[in-house]
Amino acid sequence: MRKSGIVGWGAYIPRYRIRASEIATLWGWEPGVPHGLGVEEKAVAGVDEDAVTIGVEAARNALRRAGVDPARIGAVFFGTESKPYAVKPSATIVAEALGITPNTMASDLEFACRAASEGMRAALGLVESGFIEYGLAVGADTAQASPGDVLEFTAASGGAAFVLGPAGDSVAVLEDVYTYVTDTPDFWRRGLSPYPAHGEGFTGEPAYFHHIESAVRGLLEKTGLRPSDFDYAVFHQPNGKFPLRVAKKLGFPREKVLPGLVTPHVGNTYNGSALLGLARVLDQARPGQRILVAPFGSGSGSDAYSFIVTDRIVERQILAPRVDDYIARKTYADYATYAKMRGLYIRTTF
Amino acid sequence: MTEHQTRRGEGGVSAMRLSPAMLWRTRIPRYRLVGRECLECGRRHYPPRPVCPHCGSRRLRDVVLPRTGTVETYTVIYTVMEGFRDRAPHVIALVRLDDGTRVLAPLTDVDPSGVSTGMRVEATLRRIRVDGDTGLIGYGLSFRPLMEPRQGASK
Amino acid sequence: MRVYVAGVGLTRIGRLFDKGILDLAAEAAWKAIDDSGGIIPDAVVVGNMLSSSLQSQDNLGAYVAAGIGLRGRPAFKVEAACGSGGAAIYTGVSLIASGLAGSVLVVGVEKMTDFPNAVVTEALAQAADSEYELFYGATFVGLNALMMRYYMEKYGVSRDEMSAWPVLMHRNGAVNPYAQIRREITIEDVARSQVVADPIRLLDSSPIGDGAAAVLLVSEEVAKSLPEKPPVAITGAGMSVDTVELSNRETLDRIPAAAEAARKALEMAGVRPEELDVVEIHDAFTINAVLLLEELGLAPRGKAARLVAEGKFHPGDKPTANPSGGLKSRGHPVGATGVYQVVEVAMQLRGDFPGVKVPGAEKGLALNMGGDGSTVTVHILSRV
Numbered sequence: 052m053r054k055s056g057i058v059g060w061g062a063y064i065p066r067y068r069i070r071a072s073e074i075a076t077l078w079g080w081e082p083g084v085p086h087g088l089g090v091e092e093k094a095v096a097g098v099d100e101d102a103v104t105i106g107v108e109a110a111r112n113a114l115r116r117a118g119v120d121p122a123r124i125g126a127v128f129f130g131t132e133s134k135p136y137a138v139k140p141s142a143t144i145v146a147e148a149l150g151i152t153p154n155t156m157a158s159d160l161e162f163a164c165r166a167a168s169e170g171m172r173a174a175l176g177l178v179e180s181g182f183i184e185y186g187l188a189v190g191a192d193t194a195q196a197s198p199g200d201v202l203e204f205t206a207a208s209g210g211a212a213f214v215l216g217p218a219g220d221s222v223a224v225l226e227d228v229y230t231y232v233t234d235t236p237d238f239w240r241r242g243l244s245p246y247p248a249h250g251e252g253f254t255g256e257p258a259y260f261h262h263i264e265s266a267v268r269g270l271l272e273k274t275g276l277r278p279s280d281f282d283y284a285v286f287h288q289p290n291g292k293f294p295l296r297v298a299k300k301l302g303f304p305r306e307k308v309l310p311g312l313v314t315p316h317v318g319n320t321y322n323g324s325a326l327l328g329l330a331r332v333l334d335q336a337r338p339g340q341r342i343l344v345a346p347f348g349s350g351s352g353s354d355a356y357s358f359i360v361t362d363r364i365v366e367r368q369i370l371a372p373r374v375d376d377y378i379a380r381k382t383y384a385d386y387a388t389y390a391k392m393r394g395l396y397i398r399t400t401f
Numbered sequence: 402m403t404e405h406q407t408r409r410g411e412g413g414v415s416a417m418r419l420s421p422a423m424l425w426r427t428r429i430p431r432y433r434l435v436g437r438e439c440l441e442c443g444r445r446h447y448p449p450r451p452v453c454p455h456c457g458s459r460r461l462r463d464v465v466l467p468r469t470g471t472v473e474t475y476t477v478i479y480t481v482m483e484g485f486r487d488r489a490p491h492v493i494a495l496v497r498l499d500d501g502t503r504v505l506a507p508l509t510d511v512d513p514s515g516v517s518t519g520m521r522v523e524a525t526l527r528r529i530r531v532d533g534d535t536g537l538i539g540y541g542l543s544f545r546p547l548m549e550p551r552q553g554a555s556k
Numbered sequence: 557m558r559v560y561v562a563g564v565g566l567t568r569i570g571r572l573f574d575k576g577i578l579d580l581a582a583e584a585a586w587k588a589i590d591d592s593g594g595i596i597p598d599a600v601v602v603g604n605m606l607s608s609s610l611q612s613q614d615n616l617g618a619y620v621a622a623g624i625g626l627r628g629r630p631a632f633k634v635e636a637a638c639g640s641g642g643a644a645i646y647t648g649v650s651l652i653a654s655g656l657a658g659s660v661l662v663v664g665v666e667k668m669t670d671f672p673n674a675v676v677t678e679a680l681a682q683a684a685d686s687e688y689e690l691f692y693g694a695t696f697v698g699l700n701a702l703m704m705r706y707y708m709e710k711y712g713v714s715r716d717e718m719s720a721w722p723v724l725m726h727r728n729g730a731v732n733p734y735a736q737i738r739r740e741i742t743i744e745d746v747a748r749s750q751v752v753a754d755p756i757r758l759l760d761s762s763p764i765g766d767g768a769a770a771v772l773l774v775s776e777e778v779a780k781s782l783p784e785k786p787p788v789a790i791t792g793a794g795m796s797v798d799t800v801e802l803s804n805r806e807t808l809d810r811i812p813a814a815a816e817a818a819r820k821a822l823e824m825a826g827v828r829p830e831e832l833d834v835v836e837i838h839d840a841f842t843i844n845a846v847l848l849l850e851e852l853g854l855a856p857r858g859k860a861a862r863l864v865a866e867g868k869f870h871p872g873d874k875p876t877a878n879p880s881g882g883l884k885s886r887g888h889p890v891g892a893t894g895v896y897q898v899v900e901v902a903m904q905l906r907g908d909f910p911g912v913k914v915p916g917a918e919k920g921l922a923l924n925m926g927g928d929g930s931t932v933t934v935h936i937l938s939r940v
Contacts, residue, residue, distance in 0.1 A: 066510045098488045099509055099527035099543060107526045135528075135538055144540065148432040148526050372548050380548065382512075391487060398486075427687050446804050448688040454804040474709070474808065476701035477754040478693070482678045485693040493694045495702055495802060503803045505702075507692055513754075518709060529692055541692060 055178040056221025057358065058119060058185065059214040059367065061112025062330040063105050064317050064377035067095040069389040071204050077386050078199045085204045089291020093318025095384060095392050096193040096208035102131045103141045105323075106191035107148045109212035112371035113187070114149060116222075117214035121149050124214070125183030126156040128170025130322045132163055132240070132247075133193045145189060156183070163238060164287060165348020166190070167211075167322040172354060174215040175225055185216040190322030197246035198395060205290055207318025209377075211326035222367055223333065223342065223358035229270040231262055232352030239350065249349075255293075258351045263287065263297050266353035267345050274357060278302040281357070282340040285311030285328040287347035289319045303343070310335060311344075316378045331374035338362045419532040419539050429463075431541045434524055436502055438464045445502045468524040469547060470498035477513040484530060492516055496544055510545035521547040557824055558789040558940060559649045560779040562659070562772045563592025564899040569736040569767035569887030571669045577604075577611060578623040580768035581665040585624050588661065588770035593782065595772055598657040600631035603644030603664035604891035607633075609679040610670050620663065630657075637683030638840060639926025640664065641769070641894020642795075642933030648773050649793045649935070658778045664895030665768035676764055680890070683927040685801040697761060697841070699802055699928045701753035704843035706808040708755065711858030713846075715755070719746035720865035721842045722759050722884050728871070729881020732911030736765045736887030760842040762888035769895040771902065788905045790898070792825025792936030794818060800930045811929035814851040818923065818934045825919075825936035829853045832875040833917035834904045836897040838925040838932075839882040848923060849877070871912050875921075879904065879912035894924030894933065901937045 070092045071085030085091075096105065106129060114121060129142040142157035156177075160166040167190025174186030191210030196202035218224045237258035240247040250258075263286060271277065278284070284303040286294040291314050298308045311328035313320075320327055325346035332342055340360045347353040390396060427448075429435050436447035441458035447466060452459050475494035478485075485491050492508040494516070508516055509527055522544035530539035565587025567580055575583075581602070589595060600621040607613040614633075621631030630651075636643040641664035648662040668676055677697075681690040684699055707713065723743055729735040741759060749759040779785050796816035799805055806812070822829065829852055837852070839845035842861075849860040854875065855868075863869070869877035880886040880900045883893060901920035903909035920937045 097510065099507075099529065101528055101538075103540065104525070104527050144432075147428060148540075150433060376548060394487075423687065430688075448685065448801060448803070450804070454799050455806075474702045474706040476698050476705060476756075477751070478695055478698040478701070479750070479754075480673065480677060480695065480697060480752050482681060482690075482693050482695055483674045491693050491698075493692065493698050493702070495706075495808070505689055505692065505694060505801070505803045518705070539691065 053179060053225045053227065054218050055175045055215060056218050056224035057213050057333070058216040058220050058222065059113045059115070059117025060330050060333045061109045061116060061212045061371055062327055062374045062377055063108035063112065064094050064209040065096045065100055065105065066380055066382055067097055067384050067392065068092045068381045069095055069384050069386065073386045074203055084201065088204055089315050090205050090318055091315060093205060093207035094209050094320070095389055098392055100193065100208070101135045102133045102191040102193055102210070103135055103144050105193070105208065105210040106141065106145050106189040106212065109191060109210040110145055110149055110187055110189050113212040113214045115371040116367040119185050119214060119216065121151045124151045124155060124185045124187050126174050126177050126186040127151060128158055128160055128167070128174055128188045130160045130167030130170045130188070130190045131192050132161060132166065132321055133195060134159060151187065162352060163348035163350050164321045164324055165346050165352055165354070167326055168346035168354050171213060171215065172228060172230065178215055178217065185214055188213045188215060190326045192321035192323055194319065194321045195246055200246070202249065205314070205319040207320050209317055209320030209323040209327055211323050211330045221361060222364035223360050226357040226359050227270060227274050228354060228356045229266055229273055230352065230354045231266040231269055235351035237349045237351055254349070258349060259287070259289065259293055259347055260297055260300070262351050262353035263345050263347050264301060266355040267301050267343065270355035270357060276357065280341055281307060281343045283311055283332045283336065283342045284308050285325055285332055285342065285344045287325040287345065288312060288314040288328060289324070291315040313374060327374060333364065334368055334373040334375065336360045336364055338364060417532065417536055419530055419537045421537060424537060424539055432526060434466045434468060434542060435463050436466045437461045445500060447502050447504050466502050467499040470496040470522060472516065472518055472520045472522060473497045473503065474518055475508065475516050494544065496522060504542070506542040506544055508545070509543040523547045557653055558776055558791055559652045560774045560786040560789045561902040561937070562595055562774045562779065562782065562786045563588040563590070564771050564902055565591060566734055566769040566896060566899050567767050568734050569765045569889055572766040573669060575766065577607060577613065577665055577667055578620065580667065580766060581620045581663050582624040584665070584768035584770040585661055585663045588772045592772040595659050595774065597626065597629070597659045597661035597772060599629055599651055599660045600626050601644045601648045601660060601662045602631065602633045603641040603662065603895055604633055604666055605635055605637055605640045606666060606668060606679050606890065609682065610676065611667060620665065626661070635891070636931040637926035638888070638890045639894060639924045639931040639933060640891035641896065642922070642924025642935070643894065643931065645771070645894060645898050645935055646793050646795050646933050649790055652773055652775045659772065659774045661770060661772050662895055663768060663770040664892030666889035666891040667766045668764045668889060669766055673764065688801055695753065697753040697756055700841045700843055701756040702802065703808050703847070703928060704755050704841070707843060707846065710809055713858065713861050715747050716743050717861045717865045718842050718846065719743045720861065721839065721845050722746055724864060724870060725839065725878060725882040725884035728879050728912045729885025732881050732886055735881045735885050736763050737885045756841055762840045762883040765887045765889050767887060767889035767892050769892050769899045771895060771898055787939055788902045788937055789940045790935050791938040792821035792827065794820030794824065795933045797931050798929055800927055802928060809847065811847050811851050811932065813929055813932040814848055814923065814925065817932040818852050821934040821936045825938060827919050827936050827938070831919050832921050834879060834901060834914040834920040835875045835877050835923065836880060836900050837878060837923045839878065839884050840888055844925065845882070852923070876914045879909070879914055881911070897922035897924055898935055898937070905937055905939050
């Protein structure tokens with residue numbers, strides 16, 4: 052067991068949804084396509100929302116659960132691939148909004164969907180080394196996909212945040228972690244391009260599956276643990292199907308994956324993806340349970356964490372809205388309204 | 402040539418509509434809902450002023466105001482200002498926070514038909530103003546319907 | 557105190573695209589000067605709100621004074637949002653009352669139609685708190701709408717009861733040759749008109765327009781030296797301010813600045829509210845008129861709209877309210893309005909107002925407001 056863990060967790064999902072069938076009808080997709088992705092509808096950020104506002108809400112919820120004075124947080128890592136500014140940190144806006152400034156590290160990270168997890172690793176490391184007492188890792192996205200591209204079915208908005216700190220204050224203590232990265236160009240976005248490009252089939256085996264499997268196997272080998280030792284297995288979830296497939300390949304039964312599978316309800320929230328799954332698991336986990344979390348980011352890389360839940364979790368679960376509360380809070384938008392929210396129309400400012 | 406002619410598409414200093422200094426010096430009251438409390442009469446006010454607007458005293462201290470409150474009155478604006486067409490009709494409310502302080506802010510995450518005097522709301526940070534493609538983003542206060550506290554344990 | 561109204565002048569109000577600030581100011585100013593028998597003023601006060609934001613024109617005192625042929629004397633702009641005109645009058649009165657000037661030309665001028673409505677809307681919103689109201693897209697109409705909803709819910713006043721005011725304004729304005737809108741409307745028309753900021757409808761709102769009005773004020777000494785001593789004088793002046801931001805007001809159904817300004821002006825003039833024959837009050841929106849009638853003590857709290865609906869304040873009643881048609885129908889070129897009001901009351905007392913007359917009027921009141929109750933000036937005019 053290590054000296055650090057998750058002290059508080061929080062989620063935020065915007066209120067608006069668009070049904071996959073709306074998208075399919077407009078762009079002439081065969082209805083089986085979204086069905087094959089296992090996504091019924093996705094969450095869309097409102098006109099006054101962005102990755103920063105989503106991150107602030109999730110972080111506020113995490114702080115509520117942690118019960119920690121924000122001034123004691125010594126590092127804020129903001130992981131996103133939909134930064135409101137190309138240059139100007141989102142992490143400082145989050146830190147200022149929550150009263151964490153000025154005595155803190157702060158940084159925006161990029162690693163496609165895995166940036167926030169990298170931030171979580173870094174924050175845990177800072178806690179372990181005694182550099183900071185508490186850290187905050189935030190993953191939030193208002194994921195963009197080209198209208199008419201298949202990614203449009205899944206690219207969604209949402210986020211999760213974690214206050215990391217000493218094991219003695221944690222609801223889930225870090226048992227161990229393993230990271231596996233290579234230069235694998237499965238999905239990317241150039242600076243002046245508004246939408247990402249991807250290698251379609253190439254994003255599967257060589258990217259998602261290879262890296263998650265390698266990271267998880269690395270963790271199991273390092274710790275001597277087996278799939279049966281885990282109560283929950285949470286994976287990065289670009290659609291509703293991949294996590295079930297990778298779980299099967301790794302030997303984790305379906306029932307252990309379903310509690311942490313959020314994408315079918317709200318789409319792929321990118322940096323919120325695996326982490327929202329983790330948040331949902333924490334919303335319901337019991338003391339003593341062991342959780343596997345394996346985020347993945349294109350480019351590519353995956354982490355595999357093992358957390359052990361402590362007694363402290365019970366009293367903190369009710370201190371903030373749960374992932375399911377946000378999933379249940381929804382209003383449907385038609386494609387025209389969705390397009391307005393996503394800024395797809397070309398307009399003059401009047 | 403007025404600012405309106407330089408504003409669209411050209412960027413640069415002359416086209417800047419949101420002041421970096423103004424956003425910076427008002428960020429704490431906007432982000433954290435920090436108002437002032439009068440040490441003389443005990444009343445609070447928002448936005449913060451150098452002198453108590455109620456009794457005129459200069460003895461004040463900053464206070465973090467409660468984030469929940471009730472809608473005292475509201476309006477649904479159709480003739481919106483520039484920059485607000487994407488959220489028209491735009492709902493503005495005067496909210497009476499749970500400590501009695503009154504605050505003006507947009508209501509969000511709610512349809513105009515779902516707004517009523519007396520409804521319970523909570524503060525949240527939202528994107529309020531965007532200065533074109535090159536300028537700053539002004540984040541600020543908005544209120545959304547209070548999410549009801551959940552009953553019982555989750556599952 | 558007696559500050560004599562030696563001359564008045566005004567332009568028609570409308571979308572006067574072919575006239576700039578100087579054209580309008582010159583027309584009103586020289587009409588006033590001619591009306592006075594040719595008095596060239598010692599000083600010029602210009603009331604205006606939007607020249608900076610819509611015409612990129614500051615230094616307006618010099619620009620207007622010199623531009624209309626009156627350089628070589630003190631001149632300055634007075635700004636108090638939609639209360640600029642009243643504040644300019646107050647300033648002119650103080651110059652004379654203090655002895656610094658024997659004659660002052662006060663000209664209110666506004667050009668609102670140079671840009672589309674969305675731009676003008678944002679400029680007008682600068683009357684509110686820039687960092688905490690305008691920043692949030694709270695338009696000027698929106699802030700007034702908050703007060704309207706609050707008032708209607710608190711006092712149980714219906715839409716149709718409120719509508720009696722704009723109907724009255726249109727009826728009065730229909731026969732005012734200077735009015736921007738000369739068209740009668742019905743209660744049904746008001747309820748059916750477009751929602752601007754709920755519950756304010758289009759027919760609750762004054763129009764956007766251009767115009768200028770001017771008064772030539774003179775001291776007792778100058779008045780005595782004239783071939784005919786002017787029969788009308790400003791005998792009371794009052795001004796007060798309240799917080800600009802609505803959030804820090806004591807209550808949303810009061811305008812204490814109006815009560816205070818009126819109290820000071822009436823006291824100075826030695827006039828009681830029940831002695832007033834005619835009032836021109838600031839009805840940028842229906843709710844303003846309703847609240848102001850109550851602040852002036854002319855109606856009990858919560859009852860003003862109902863009284864108007866029952867016929868009170870109509871021509872023939874004492875006082876008659878807004879025989880000009882008010883901001884609603886005569887128009888509201890914002891910085892100029894306060895001067896229009898004083899011109900109209902003066903003409904009523906002289907007996908030569910070309911629209912609805914208040915025969916035998918001896919005492920009148922002009923109330924001009926800036927913001928949603930943040931700046932109020934009140935002037936009392938008397939036949940002397």
